Amino acid sequence: MTLLITVFAAVISTALWYVKAPDSKMRLGTLSLMYWGASLMWLVDAVFEFVELKSEFFEPAPADMLNDAFLGLSAVALGLVVWIGIVLIKDPKNVIRGILVKK
Amino acid sequence: MACFLVPAAEAVVTTIVTRTVKKKEKELEAKLSEGTEVKSAEAPRIKLSEKLNWLNIMLWGGSLLLMLEHIWHGEVVPWFPFLTAASSAEETSAMLHEMATVGVCMALLVTAVWAGMVFAANAIVKRQAEPAEQDDKEYAV
Numbered sequence: 001m002t003l004l005i006t007v008f009a010a011v012i013s014t015a016l017w018y019v020k021a022p023d024s025k026m027r028l029g030t031l032s033l034m035y036w037g038a039s040l041m042w043l044v045d046a047v048f049e050f051v052e053l054k055s056e057f058f059e060p061a062p063a064d065m066l067n068d069a070f071l072g073l074s075a076v077a078l079g080l081v082v083w084i085g086i087v088l089i090k091d092p093k094n095v096i097r098g099i100l101v102k103k
Numbered sequence: 104m105a106c107f108l109v110p111a112a113e114a115v116v117t118t119i120v121t122r123t124v125k126k127k128e129k130e131l132e133a134k135l136s137e138g139t140e141v142k143s144a145e146a147p148r149i150k151l152s153e154k155l156n157w158l159n160i161m162l163w164g165g166s167l168l169l170m171l172e173h174i175w176h177g178e179v180v181p182w183f184p185f186l187t188a189a190s191s192a193e194e195t196s197a198m199l200h201e202m203a204t205v206g207v208c209m210a211l212l213v214t215a216v217w218a219g220m221v222f223a224a225n226a227i228v229k230r231q232a233e234p235a236e237q238d239d240k241e242y243a244v
Contacts, residue, residue, distance in 0.1 A: 002172065033157055034164025040216055041110060041165045041209040048205050071175050075168045082167065 001065050003042040005072030009079065010035035025092035032085040038075060104178055104188045104198040107169035109150035109206030110213060121159055125152040146230055158217040165213060189193055 013035055017028035050057045060068070091097055128150055173179040178187055188198035 030160055030164075033160040034168070035162075036216075037110075037161030037164075037165030037213055038168035040161070040213050041107070041169050044205060044209045044212055045106070048208075064107055071172060074175070076150070078171050079164065079168060082164070 001060075001068035002072040002075065003039065003046050005069065006035055006039045006042055006075055009076045013018050027083065027087055027090065027092065030086060031079065034079050034082065035076075038079070104194075104201045105186050106201050106206035106209060107166045107171065109175060109202055110169075110210045111166040113210045113214070114159060114166060117155060117158050117162060121152055121155040122157060128152055129142045131238050148228060154217075154221050154224070156228075158214065158222060161217060162210075 010032055013028055013032035017024065017032050020026065020028060046057075088096065170179060179185060180187055184190070186198065188194040
């Protein structure tokens with residue numbers, strides 16, 4: 001579930017990056033690469049788990065699925081927080097710099 | 104247990120390499136700016152530091168999100184030794200085994216995907232540059 005949610009986040013952010021490219025200054029590429037990196041790592045985790053559990057891997061308990069879904073959403077939220085932090089620090093549109101200079 | 108530490112370690116190395124490469128590229132650019140004719144004759148290409156930056160983001164981002172998972176499962180704690188598996192010799196051995204298998208595979212897969220991205224990006228840039236060169240040839244004829 002965590003892998004699925006992260007893959008969806010990676011695909012959506014990549015599609016948004018593609019739509020806005022090449023003029024976008026919002027660093028959507030950074031966000032999508034972060035999600036792809038995590039997705040690939042969780043994919044490896046899932047493969048190892050599948051090798052260990054075999055068919056049981058596809059029959060998780062509802063409580064485990066819910067917990068994994070919460071984890072996936074939290075991971076997506078953390079990625080968004082890091083991304084917005086990078087955007088604000090780098091200030092690609094000079095918005096913050098402009099506000100501070102005005103003051 | 105602590106598989107994310109392997110790609111995180113790779114991220115540290117690639118970040119240092121990126122900074123060194125960036126520094127060298129800046130020095131080269133400064134040299135080239137003296138002879139602008141050489142620079143304009145070069146075909147467009149993506150800087151190595153930019154390509155390395157893609158790998159850095161994937162490794163750092165992935166490691167960070169996986170660290171959240173480990174905190175979530177209580178495998179990483181904010182007190183020494185920070186990894187619960189490091190509390191006993193048996194668990195430490197299992198942790199090291201996981202790092203050597205799952206962790207290394209994670210780092211290898213991310214690096215392999217990045218290599219594929221670089222190959223594809225180079226091919227796209229080359230393809231974009233080729234029609235321009237062909238046009239030049241046609242005009243020359």
